[in-house]
Amino acid sequence: MNSFGKHFTVQIFGESHGPVVGCLLDGCPPGIPLDISDFELPLQRRRGGGAGSTPRTEADVPVFNSGVFNGFTTGAPLCIQFNNSNTRSSDYEAFKQQPRPGHADFVSSVKYKGFQDYRGGGHFSGRLTAALVAAGVVAEKILKSHFPDCTCNAKVLSIGGNSQLEEAVQHAIALNDTLGAVVECCMKGLPAGLGEPFFNSCESVISHAVFSIPAVKAIEFGSGFAAAQMKGSEHNDVFIDEKGTTATNHAGGITGGLTNGNDLLFRIAVKPASSTPQPQQTFHFESGNIEILEVKGRHDLVIALRVPPVLEAVTMIAVADLLLCAKANGTV
DSSP: OBBOOOOSSEEEEEEEEEEEEEEEEESOOTTTTTOOGHHHHHHHHHHHOOTTSSSSOOOOOOOESSSSSSOOOOOOEEEEEEEEOOOOGGGGGGGGTTTOOOOSSSHHHTTTTTTSGGGGGGGSGGGHHHHHHHHHHHHHHHHHHHHHHHHHHHEEEETBBBOHHHHHHHHHHHSOOOOOEEEEEEEEOOOOOOOOGGGGGGHHHHHHHHSSSEEEEEEETTTTGGGGOHHHHHHHHOOSSSOBSSSSSSTTTTEEEESSSSEEEEEEEOOSOOOOOSEEEETTOOOOOOOEEESSSSSSSGGGGGGHHHHHHHHHHHHHHHHHHHHHHOOO
């Protein structure tokens, strides 16, 4: 119910204002070197604190509860947790009766019959992306053990339609409102043949993982929606050598559901963060009236600034699972 993957499985646990968040990884091969220092840079990139992002920061020092011994993975389930210390739960009391538009407050209350942890969004919080980033660190090591030259890099392309990112952040601050963004991810150094036709195509598996990131609303590979305006003779990526290198990459590095050896390239749309500082008129369940809601607390104006390391992580998680599937099938 709360897991991803077939051969490299990832579960995440915890709540925003609970004692810990973390991940449980199964299927991780033994003998992979793993140290706390491996997590520092990815988690630092995910952390808030800069212009346009939340002032809440956590130390995010990983604790290995199982699956690591003498600096190497053991092959047993690997449990990594992060302690929560910088919480302020009183900001969320009002949302029990007046759920925030765009958030999971209402639907989680319905699904879990009012027993959900509502503080900071509970289990639906972006705080849990720290666990995704941790899983991505392990996934990257699995991938590099087979493909040493593979890399995965994501970047924000535009914020609120503006490609001048600093200017766009300052605009959000001046507006005192949140803005959405487009983020691009490129993975290099993968061989051809990872993925399965149809249901477990490379696009399907990556998309499944990508939508685990809160605020992601759309994804496109290669030329994406622009392909709808193209002719086949324009969109086809013609081969230029015996390695399968293509002159263009409209397919985004995936054909027939399989990686084709070219750069794996896709973009996502990140919605404006729902916790806008702007007052909103929305239903109050206790009074039965439409009333003004003002969201207090510490929130991101441009949540997409913190998305690139999370996007890289879930992409590598997905591709690592495809790799281990291919190994199990004997196709790599």
